[in-house]
Amino acid sequence: EDQVTQSPEALRLQEGESSSLNCSYTVSGLRGLFWYRQDPGKGPEFLFTLYSAGEEKEKERLKATLTKKESFLHITAPKPEDSATYLCAVQRARSGTYKYIFGTGTRLKVLA
Amino acid sequence: DAGVIQSPRHEVTEMGQEVTLRCKPISGHDYLFWYRQTMMRGLELLIYFNNNVPIDDSGMPEDRFSAKMPNASFSTLKIQPSEPRDSAVYFCASSFDREVQPQHFGDGTRLSIL
Numbered sequence: 001e002d003q004v005t006q007s008p009e010a011l012r013l014q015e016g017e018s019s020s021l022n023c024s025y026t027v028s029g030l031r032g033l034f035w036y037r038q039d040p041g042k043g044p045e046f047l048f049t050l051y052s053a054g055e056e057k058e059k060e061r062l063k064a065t066l067t068k069k070e071s072f073l074h075i076t077a078p079k080p081e082d083s084a085t086y087l088c089a090v091q092r093a094r095s096g097t098y099k100y101i102f103g104t105g106t107r108l109k110v111l112a
Numbered sequence: 113d114a115g116v117i118q119s120p121r122h123e124v125t126e127m128g129q130e131v132t133l134r135c136k137p138i139s140g141h142d143y144l145f146w147y148r149q150t151m152m153r154g155l156e157l158l159i160y161f162n163n164n165v166p167i168d169d170s171g172m173p174e175d176r177f178s179a180k181m182p183n184a185s186f187s188t189l190k191i192q193p194s195e196p197r198d199s200a201v202y203f204c205a206s207s208f209d210r211e212v213q214p215q216h217f218g219d220g221t222r223l224s225i226l
Contacts, residue, residue: 032212043116043203043217044155051212087155091212098143098207099168100215104154 002027004090006103013078013110021073021086021106029093033071034100035064036087044087078110114138116218118204124224130192133221135204136185141216142209146179146189149201149220161187162209194225 005024013019025033032051036044048057050066057064061082063074073086085107089100117136125131137144145160159169164181172179176195181187191198201222205215 034214036217041219043205043219046214046216049212049214089155098160098162098213099157102155 002090002092002101004088004101004103006086006088006106008106009104010107011109013075013108015079015110015112016077018074018076018078020075021108022070023073023088023103024070025088025090025101026069027090027092027101031091031093033066034089034091035062035071035073036089038085038087038105075108078108080110080112083108083110116204116206116216118202118218118221120221121219122222122224124226125194126226127195128193129225130190131194131198131223131225133189133202133204133223135187135189135218137187137204137206138216139185140208141206143207143213143215144181144187145205145207145215146187147203147205147217149203155203158189196225199223199225 003026007022032049034049035047037047038044048064053066053068055066061076065072085105087105089102091100119134143162146158147155149155158171159179160167161181177191179189201220203217203220205217207213207215
């Protein structure tokens with residue numbers, strides 16, 4: 001069965017303390033993996049798309065990487081404004097389907 | 113550019129009442145998705161449309177739920193009759209009709225059924 005698992009469920013960091021969030025997936029063929037940020041009371045906000053193993057994308061303090069089994073979201077020197085829930089989703093390589101499978105997210109809290 | 117617009121932002125109603133949630137997708141997007149988010153189950157896809165046609169409604173929990181897309185700029189999700197277990201945040205998202213396109217989400221409707 002296709003599955004996406006994120007870890008840890010929650011993470012507390014001090015400002016400037018770098019860390020990584022994990023997204024493990026088992027799908028029958030990967031078309032794309034997406035990272036989103038969700039703030040309280042808001043919808044998920046798109047961050048990155050990764051297409052194939054070995055690919056990396058960066059945006060400010062965030063860097064996303066992809067292997068054949070998992071993706072990491074590395075947060076370098078985080079600030080309190082990076083506090084949010086981070087979601088990953090996968091799109092299967094199945095013709096005619098545009099469905100995502102979402103993980104349950106990592107709640108990140110960065111303390112000043 | 114305006115993003116995905118959902119209304120109402122909050123809805124509180126009593127069990128048994130009809131609830132209608134509304135969504136305006138991003139102009140030019142061909143796909144529209146309805147999701148439900150709860151603490152226990154996370155984000156679940158309910159139904160999605162391509163060019164106003166429902167493609168997959170396998171996530172709709174039961175016959176009390178229905179969705180329509182009468183034109184490219186408007187969709188509704190209706191619950192009738194509503195039950196307390198339907199309480200959740202409902203999101204609408206849209207995307208272009210090209211491979212591996214990100215979905216763009218609205219800010220959701222927080223639904224509470226008393």
